[in-house]
Amino acid sequence: MPKTIMIVDDSASTRQLAGIVLGAAGYELIEACDGNDALSKLNGRKVNLIISDVNMPNMDGITFVQAVRNLPEHKFAPIIMLTTGLLKSTREQARAAGVKAWMVKPFGKPQLLDMVARFALP
């Protein structure tokens, strides 16, 4: 059974690119355009890994991660931030919220696959 990866990004092209790379590697993908959308799509579904942007409308990435940590079924879901953001303060917030890694865009294909393979739940 293929592993399910959730990608949360307001940039449709980024979602598609990640989808193409991960889809070709045999992963199943759930796409969400912001934190609110992601939370509604997470509802009851099992995901092996969440990849989220930081700067998004409606609900930003940090708020989303904090909200995920409050969901009993996703409390320990591995999360990676994929962003153009460089702010140390935001990075610290992400670390405090239990994010596994912080990737700065643009991502390299091997690096993304390596991160997914490393952190996706079995």
Next chain:
Amino acid sequence: MSQAEMTMRADADAWLWMSPLASGGAGVAALLGVSLLGGAGLGGTGVQFAFAVAAFAALCAWGSAYRQRAALTQLVRQAEDLLGQAQQALRQQSGIAGLEQICDKAAPIWVKQIETARSQTEEGITEVAARFGAIVERLHASAAASQQAAGDGDGAEGGCVVAVLSRSEADLVAVNRSMDAARHERAAMVQDVHKLIAYTSDLKKMATDVEEIASQTNLLALNAAIEAARAGETGRGFAVVADEVRKLSTLSSETGKKMAEKVNVINKAITGVIGAAEKFSEEDARSVAESEQTIHRVLGNFKEVASGLSESSGILRRESEGIREEISDTLVYLQFQDRVSQILAHVRDNLDGLHAHLRQYSAERSNGGTPAIDANAWLNEMALGYTTAEQRRNHRDDKVGATPVEKQDATEITFF
């Protein structure tokens, strides 16, 4: 009040208090001269004095008029300067107001233009990515189908050319072997029939023996009959027995002959069967050999075609995979759009903010206020919103033109 205005005001003040003094002096001198002339009856010395006073008064009046003219010229020059400065200030005021108007009208347009460019890029890149994604999927599907059809990959199941060929070869070889086995069985049967010829020889000899015994018995019966006749009446009974024995020997002889005839017939039949069987066996052997050769030739041809198909399928698969990888790698470079979009969105928001700021500034000025603009505070606030390294570099670097983007070979990753 400007320095020029203050200087001019001071000069004007000096003129105002000097002018009556000069005019007053000349007037008094002239009045005195005329009064003296009016009293000319006093004598010639008095007239001379009056003329001298009048001349002095005229000189004073001329000097005063000269100074007045010089002061007026200077005043006019100063007034012209002041007017020029006032006009320049007016032009500046008018320029600032025009600039405000331009910003007020143009900023929202710039915001819209930037947003249009940003959204068009986003849509375009999204569409391009989707199309390329579809191409990647189709390439993957066709490579997989080709691989399955050629059956040269791992886990090739039924339906592929190579698998069908392999199965057909096994089936045909089995048929050939079965035919060969049947031929060998028939040959064994012929051998068995061959053995019957030996039995028929024995039978033929046994029939001859029977005939011989019958002949001997007949001879014995004849002798017995002769001896019975010689015995007379007493040998009559024996003569009957001898006669019956002779009849039996005759029958035995005939049976022996018939047996020999039948054995001959059987022998001929067996020989015929063996001959025919041997002939068929040779033909079968030739037929099996020919069919084997034909099977190998046909399978060889098929193998050649299948090998070509498999090879081209392999090339197609490898090429498809290569193209898929290339497209996939190329697509990763489209991520520039996300950064561009964020930079443009930031510029758009800044312009929006600037527009609102200018409106507030104009409103305060219209109400008679003198609002101050803290450009550094504005710039610092603008810098707070930067999310990319290039935005920060552009902000720091005051050279004209954008700072070149540094090539990023590896994704920056921080593990927590």
